[in-house]
Amino acid sequence: MVHISTMTSPANKSETLNRAGSPLHGATDSTTDHLEPHAPGRPREFDEATALTAALDVFWRQGYEATSLDDLTAAMGISRSSFYACFGSKQGALLRAIVHYSDQSYARLAAIAEGEPNARKAVRTMLAQIANARGGPEGCFFVNCLTELAPHDPKVITHGRQHLDRLEDLFARNILRAVPGKAKAATKARALLSLALGATMLRKAGMAADRIEAMLSEADALLP
Amino acid sequence: MVHISTMTSPANKSETLNRAGSPLHGATDSTTDHLEPHAPGRPREFDEATALTAALDVFWRQGYEATSLDDLTAAMGISRSSFYACFGSKQGALLRAIVHYSDQSYARLAAIAEGEPNARKAVRTMLAQIANARGGPEGCFFVNCLTELAPHDPKVITHGRQHLDRLEDLFARNILRAVPGKAKAATKARALLSLALGATMLRKAGMAADRIEAMLSEADALLP
DNA sequence: TCTATTTTGGACTGATCAGTTCATAACTGC
DNA sequence: GCAGTTATGAACTGATCAGTCCAAAATAGA
Numbered sequence: 463m464v465h466i467s468t469m470t471s472p473a474n475k476s477e478t479l480n481r482a483g484s485p486l487h488g489a490t491d492s493t494t495d496h497l498e499p500h501a502p503g504r505p506r507e508f509d510e511a512t513a514l515t516a517a518l519d520v521f522w523r524q525g526y527e528a529t530s531l532d533d534l535t536a537a538m539g540i541s542r543s544s545f546y547a548c549f550g551s552k553q554g555a556l557l558r559a560i561v562h563y564s565d566q567s568y569a570r571l572a573a574i575a576e577g578e579p580n581a582r583k584a585v586r587t588m589l590a591q592i593a594n595a596r597g598g599p600e601g602c603f604f605v606n607c608l609t610e611l612a613p614h615d616p617k618v619i620t621h622g623r624q625h626l627d628r629l630e631d632l633f634a635r636n637i638l639r640a641v642p643g644k645a646k647a648a649t650k651a652r653a654l655l656s657l658a659l660g661a662t663m664l665r666k667a668g669m670a671a672d673r674i675e676a677m678l679s680e681a682d683a684l685l686p
Numbered sequence: 687m688v689h690i691s692t693m694t695s696p697a698n699k700s701e702t703l704n705r706a707g708s709p710l711h712g713a714t715d716s717t718t719d720h721l722e723p724h725a726p727g728r729p730r731e732f733d734e735a736t737a738l739t740a741a742l743d744v745f746w747r748q749g750y751e752a753t754s755l756d757d758l759t760a761a762m763g764i765s766r767s768s769f770y771a772c773f774g775s776k777q778g779a780l781l782r783a784i785v786h787y788s789d790q791s792y793a794r795l796a797a798i799a800e801g802e803p804n805a806r807k808a809v810r811t812m813l814a815q816i817a818n819a820r821g822g823p824e825g826c827f828f829v830n831c832l833t834e835l836a837p838h839d840p841k842v843i844t845h846g847r848q849h850l851d852r853l854e855d856l857f858a859r860n861i862l863r864a865v866p867g868k869a870k871a872a873t874k875a876r877a878l879l880s881l882a883l884g885a886t887m888l889r890k891a892g893m894a895a896d897r898i899e900a901m902l903s904e905a906d907a908l909l910p
Numbered sequence: 911t912c913t914a915t916t917t918t919g920g921a922c923t924g925a926t927c928a929g930t931t932c933a934t935a936a937c938t939g940c
Numbered sequence: 941g942c943a944g945t946t947a948t949g950a951a952c953t954g955a956t957c958a959g960t961c962c963a964a965a966a967t968a969g970a
Binding site: 729730731 | 916
């Protein structure tokens with residue numbers, strides 16, 4: 463097996479003074495360079511956020527171990543040198559992609575939930591969104607990362623826990639919106655989250671979509 | 687990335703005339719050699735089922751891509767030659783391990799369910815068994831395989847679907863035992879299965895055991 | 911004991927892996 | 941246009957990968 467726990471100096475550099483990928487911001491972060499005071503030296507020929515999105519896509523489709531650096535750099539449209547200068551290492555890019563995905567997908571779900579006046583409907587939509595993420599059989603990117611790397615990488619566990627806690631909170635808030643004063647809202651929210659995660663597994667195993675949808679409709683029994 | 691769809695001739699040979707690994711048998715298959723009529727040639731120095739169990743253990747802990755052939759043969763206690771003569775390829779060993787695991791874990795769950803007179807309790811025990819498989823953070827072996835390989839390996843999907851369908855049936859039978867004539871038993875069984883699979887993910891993300899148990903107790907709401 | 915058959919250990923193969931190095935290009939400030 | 945700085949492309953490195961090969965070993969039947 464291959465351990466990915468070593469940290470080289472470029473990675474730390476990238477983590478400490480990255481200028482377009484701060485951990486907690488909104489969805490769009492590619493058009494903020496007009497504020498930058500123009501550093502000396504040759505400018506980057508690629509957009510960091512765009513490259514990160516491309517990396518996320520490859521990791522999502524292929525998994526971490528199965529993705530080579532040639533796969534990554536080809537998809538990102540940058541050279542090996544640029545990759546290492548910007549992300550430090552393969553695992554550095556993955557962790558950046560994880561944060562990117564977590565922030566973006568949470569923001570999207572929260573927006574969907576807030577935009578739906580009917581809280582019960584909001585919960586159902588959230589379930590469907592998580593279960594059908596990406597439309598294909600790739601499933602939830604977080605589930606993939608946790609499954610492949612969590613047993614050996616504590617950083618992935620940390621990010622995974624934070625992401626799932628955020629989703630649980632989002633479900634709980636909408637449960638309370640649907641049934642004010644509902645007891646054990648957090649526990650029921652966790653059950654909804656589990657249903658959605660389980661659905662991504664059934665989907666990946668090739669189960670027919672209508673059977674999965676019928677199963678998800680049973681979630682109504684959890685908030686009577 | 688690395689494709690694993692090529693098939694070499696030793697693998698086919700192993701699949702067609704393997705003598706101790708027929709697809710659908712009980713839990714123990716290591717002590718059936720007393721019926722074999724002693725083939726000519728040097729006898730095997732290892733037990734096939736034992737080696738397969740060891741391979742399963744390594745795949746379970748490390749995942750497919752992250753497990754090297756040296757890892758495998760070391761854990762199985764056999765040489766490279768013996769490995770390829772018996773299993774044909776790395777993916778051949780994985781598929782054999784998947785079938786082994788599926789049969790064994792299903793038999794274990796079915797025995798637990800049958801041994802429990804209280805059907806509701808049987809369902810709760812099954813949920814806990816799936817969620818806490820192996821006691822560690824490795825999660826369900828099938829979930830791991832599906833996540834890592836299903837998008838690119840149709841054979842894994844086929845086995846995964848069969849396994850999940852069997853588990854769904856087992857849940858459904860116990861739901862009907864607890865609530866005779868229950869409508870939509872299959873759908874509710876699928877929801878229970880999703881809850882259990884989701885629980886393995888929460889567990890892998892480092893969620894505290896008591897929070898997961900509290901969540902699983904919400905399953906009662908699905909069979910009122 | 912001799913032959914046919916199978917298993918075993920270990921060396922070997924070509925491919926691929928993540929990561930490094932370095933000359934050159936492209937910019938800013940002067 | 942010159943010095944300082946950063947980005948880029950391509951070649952390179954040593955390790956590791958799955959899989960192959962073959963001589964030696966161990967059996968059964970004769």
